[in-house]
Structure formats: structure tokens, C-alpha cells
Amino acid sequence: MSHNANTADSGKKGGISFGWILHSPLALPLIGLIVVSILMGFASENFFSVSNIMNVLRQVSIVGILAVGMTFVILTGGIDLSVGAVMALSGTIAAGLMVNTGLPGWIALLAGLGVGMGLGLFNGALVAWGRMPAIIVTLATMGIARGFGLLYSGGYPISGIPSWISWFGIGRVGIVPVPVIAMVVIYALAWVLLQRTPFGRHVYAIGGNELAAKLSGVKTQWVKLAVYGISGLTSALAAIILTGRLMSGQPNAGVGFELDAIAAVVLGGTAIAGGRGLILGTLIGAILLGILNNGLNLMGINPYMQDVIKGAIILLAIYIGREW
Secondary structure (H helix, E strand, C coil): CCHHHHHHHHHHHHCCCHHHHHCCCCHHHHHHHHHHHHHHHHHCCCCCCHHHHHHHHHHHHHHHHHHHHHHHHHHCCCCCCCHHHHHHHHHHHHHHHHHHHCCCHHHHHHHHHHHHHHHHHHHHHHHHCCCCCHHHHHHHHHHHHHHHHHHHHCCCCEECCCHHHHHHHHCEECCEEHHHHHHHHHHHHHHHHHHCCHHHHHHHHHHHCHHHHHHCCCCHHHHHHHHHHHHHHHHHHHHHHHHHHHCEECCCCCCCHHHHHHHHHHHCCCCCCCCCCCHHHHHHHHHHHHHHHHHHHHCCCCHHHHHHHHHHHHHHHHHHCCCC
């Protein structure tokens, strides 16, 4: 059993305490979030305004949801480079079905979810039973999904979707944007799945030592299939939010989002080799990434320099977290 699983179990039995947090993968992400937030607060007087905080969370929502599926995959020791392309294809097909076939919007959205999950399961089958490297499989799927999206749409955005779809992207419940609510709900479900079910324990076990997990009776191939399916599903869920925000299916959407999702997972304290990490850490990592983007924009930092700064921070997070 991994260090993370033992830590999680102790948290369940004795409750979440300050000491538990200090010795958990949440420690560094929390410290980083607090430090960066304070620095950004000093750098910009508008940073801590309610409107800016809501804006940051809304901007974070899409990458944050993609990072949920990525967390499951990375915890098993895998990687999924296709999430951005799968998101684009799912949204494009859903929009196309609404506009070109007259299919009811909710059925088209379900079809988009099916496309995303189907591609995720395809990745999982090749990794689990085909014994192919995840990085190669998902790199290929990234190209396939992007190509299909462009072929289906002719390379152009598909607009003219029903107006109610915009609620998913720009709607609000009180002052809270709908995408933020969706993100919180998805993280809550992921937390239950990882921390309160045998499936979650099996995910950690595979990442910690796949051979030992297999000898212990864990159906490693089926678990891998499931985690890639979850990654595809969360990509499609993110597509619904993006489609509602842009009011169109965008075949070119999501370029580079896979890197942002991986960055959120790594900044959240999940070991890139698998077996250790918490889904709440990924949420913190996604918010931290969003705060960095927002704060650097408010400070007027050159966009190219922003990439340099974020890359350096991610490298530092990986280095520090090696033995954490």
C-alpha cells in the first residue's frame, strides 16, 4: 500500500488535522497557493476583489475538470496527452448534431459525452491489453481526435446552437458561475471514488506497485481501462462548458490544455510516477495555476515570459515533490 493510501486511512480514522495536512501531499500545494495569493495581492489591488476571484475560478474550471481525469491516469503511473483534442472533438460533434441534424440539445450533449468516454476507453484498452506506452497511445489519439474534429466541421467553428446551452458556460447561481459549481461537484465525486471505494484503493495500488497489486488480486487491466474512460468523460464534460461559453463547437479548441492539466496535477502534489497524491491537491494546483495566469496578466507581464515563469515553477514543484 502506498504512502498516500496510508495517510488517507489515518485521516479517515482520526479526522483531518493540521499535522495530517503537514505530512500529506496537500502541504506543498497549500503553502504555494497561500504564498502566491499573498504576492499577487500585493502586486495588484484588484486581485482579492470578489469579481476577480469568481473570474479566476471560472477560468480555471475547464482545465480543472480536465485535471480530474488526468489525476486518475497519473495515479496509475500513466499519462493522457489527448484530453484537449478529445474535448474539442466532443464539443464539435455535440454542436454539429444540434445544428446539422436538429437533434434535441440534451441528446446531442449525451452523444458528445459518449464520444469523449469512448475515446478514453479506446486509450485504456490499448494501454491495458495492447501493452502499449500510454504516452504514445494518447499522443496518437490526440492527432486522431483533432483530425476527426477538423474533418467533421470542415475546419470551421459550428455555430447556431440553442441559446440555453450558454447556461453551462456563462450562467450563474447567485454570484457563483455555473462552471465553478460543475467543477466542485466533479471534484467531490472524484474524491468519493478515490478515497471511499475499493476502486480508488486499486488505483493507488497500481501506481505504487502494479505487479504487487496484480498478485494481490487487483484486476489491473480493468482499472486502467476505467481510469482512461474517466479521463475521456471529464474531457467531454469540460467540452460542454467550453461549448456553452463560446456558443459554438470549436475543432481547434483545447490546444495545449493537456499540458495545463498535467501542470495542475503536478502542482497539486501528485507524483508523476503514480501511487501518491490527492484529488483535492489537484484542485489546489488548478487554482494555483489560474492565480498565476491571472496575477501575471494583472501585472502586465509579457505572455512569453509568463510561459517561462510557469514552466520554471512546474519544474520546481516536480523537483521538490520527488521525496515528499
